[in-house]
Amino acid sequence: MKISELLKQDKVTLSFEVFPPKTSSSYESVARATQEIAALRPDFMSVTYGAGGGTSEHTVNIAADLRKKYDVTVLTHLTCVSSTREHVAKMVQKYKENGIENILALRGDIPEGGAPHSDYHYAAELVRDIKSQGDFCIGGACYPEGHVEAANKTEDILHLKEKVEAGCEFLTTQMFFDNNIMYNFLYRIREKGITVPVIAGIMPVTNVNQIKRITSMSGTYLPERFKAIVDRFGDNPAAMKQAGVIYATEQIIDLIANGVNHIHVYSMNKPEIAAGIQASLSEILG
Ligand code: FAD
Numbered sequence: 001m002k003i004s005e006l007l008k009q010d011k012v013t014l015s016f017e018v019f020p021p022k023t024s025s026s027y028e029s030v031a032r033a034t035q036e037i038a039a040l041r042p043d044f045m046s047v048t049y050g051a052g053g054g055t056s057e058h059t060v061n062i063a064a065d066l067r068k069k070y071d072v073t074v075l076t077h078l079t080c081v082s083s084t085r086e087h088v089a090k091m092v093q094k095y096k097e098n099g100i101e102n103i104l105a106l107r108g109d110i111p112e113g114g115a116p117h118s119d120y121h122y123a124a125e126l127v128r129d130i131k132s133q134g135d136f137c138i139g140g141a142c143y144p145e146g147h148v149e150a151a152n153k154t155e156d157i158l159h160l161k162e163k164v165e166a167g168c169e170f171l172t173t174q175m176f177f178d179n180n181i182m183y184n185f186l187y188r189i190r191e192k193g194i195t196v197p198v199i200a201g202i203m204p205v206t207n208v209n210q211i212k213r214i215t216s217m218s219g220t221y222l223p224e225r226f227k228a229i230v231d232r233f234g235d236n237p238a239a240m241k242q243a244g245v246i247y248a249t250e251q252i253i254d255l256i257a258n259g260v261n262h263i264h265v266y267s268m269n270k271p272e273i274a275a276g277i278q279a280s281l282s283e284i285l286g
Contacts, residue, residue: 001073002137003102004169006043007197012256012285013043015075015199016267016274020047020058027058034062036271038070040278044102046172046264049077051108056091064098075139076100078130079108080120088119088126092133103130104139104172122159127166140168142198144176144185145221157192170196172264175203175214177247178223179254186260199262200255204248204273206241208234245276252277256284 006013016037021030038045047063049056063076076095080088095103107123120126127138140163143156150156164171171194176182182200189198205211211230214220222230229247233239252263267274278285 001044001101003044003073003075003139004137004197006073007170007199007262011261013199013262014278014281014285015044015046015262015264016040016042017046017048017264018062018267018269020050020055020062022050022055024058027061030058030269031062031065033269033271034066035070037267037269037274038066038072040271040274042072042274042278044073044075046075046077046104049079049106049108051079052082052111053079053087053091060091060094060098063095063100067099073102074100075102075104077104077106078126079106080118080123080126080129081108081110082115082118083120084117085119085129088129089133092130092136095136096134101135102137102139104141105130105168106141122163124159124163124166127163127168131167137169138167139170139172139199140164141174142171142185142189143174144181145174145219147174148218153188157189157194160189161192161194164194164196168196170199172199173201174218175201175220175266177203177205177226177251178221179251179258181221182255182260183258197262198260199264200252200260201264201266202248202251202255203266203268204244204277205230206244206270206273207237208240241273245273245280249277249280252281253284 063074066072066074105126146153146156229243233243
């Protein structure tokens with residue numbers, strides 16, 4: 001099913017993300033986690049793509065299994081930084097051969113020292129290329145706190161609009177821990193005429209190292225209420241995991257209560273986290 005069709009329905013959607021293994025030796029454990037998450041019957045699952053394409057075979061295989069073996073709608077990511085147009089065309093063809101209808105078109109992070117062999121500068125160029133190669137539903141990334149490279153949020157939103165005009169039918173947000181940031185972002189993009197559905201990306205933070213990584217990489221704002229949880233439970237992995245799942249669930253309930261109907265959980269290949277969130281929302285999801 002095309003995700004654009006799914007998002008048109010008048011219902012709350014819950015989706016989960018998996019990422020491919022970095023080495024073939026860990027493929028089996030990721031495949032098992034994927035199967036367990038698929039058994040929860042989410043509205044769709046996304047499979048990330050290693051920037052530079054190093055793990056692209058795994059992305060294709062996991063996505064193909066989701067669709068063919070587990071009958072789950074799949075959103076397959078594709079990045080273009082450091083890629084040639086030939087390589088992108090080859091990947092799009094592989095997605096097509098595996099019946100993949102939904103692609104999240106991303107630029108990817110620019111490697112240190114630049115991306116000298118890249119035919120692409122921005123994700124919008126990839127969106128146009130994919131669109132010219134078949135009948136895909138294409139999504140893009142967006143950043144409620146602004147993308148790290150953007151001079152300011154206004155410019156970032158103008159570039160986002162160009163990406164949508166290039167052919168993005170929906171957007172998925174970068175993680176955020178304060179819903180007011182999302183509400184403000186939605187107001188600002190709607191004001192600028194971006195009308196496509198926006199899926200809220202929620203990251204359940206379940207260990208302290210994860211938080212350190214997040215804040216150092218993306219500078220995501222951590223509210224005091226969230227920091228207090230980390231201070232109190234950070235040394236106790238089981239308690240931190242429980243608190244992280246509850247914090248994410250509360251965020252999701254508030255989002256749905258305020259009309260944000262589409263939720264994507266960065267479930268980090270952890271079926272128990274996906275299951276915990278889904279169980280707490282059973283009545284809300286209907
Ligand atoms: P773009 O939309 O190209 O934007 C990048 C920057 O360029 C922004 O600052 C934007 O304002 C600016 N810009 C855009 N157009 C122009 C223009 N014409 N002129 C000047 N500036 C411009 N990374 C992976 O490697 N693999 C994944 O699977 C992956 N999945 C992701 C999923 C989501 C939901 C999100 C939010 C991010 C994901 N990322 C992934 C990370 C992403 O690749 C990086 O954040 C990357 O730095 C930006 O990608 P983008 O597609 O948003 O880029």
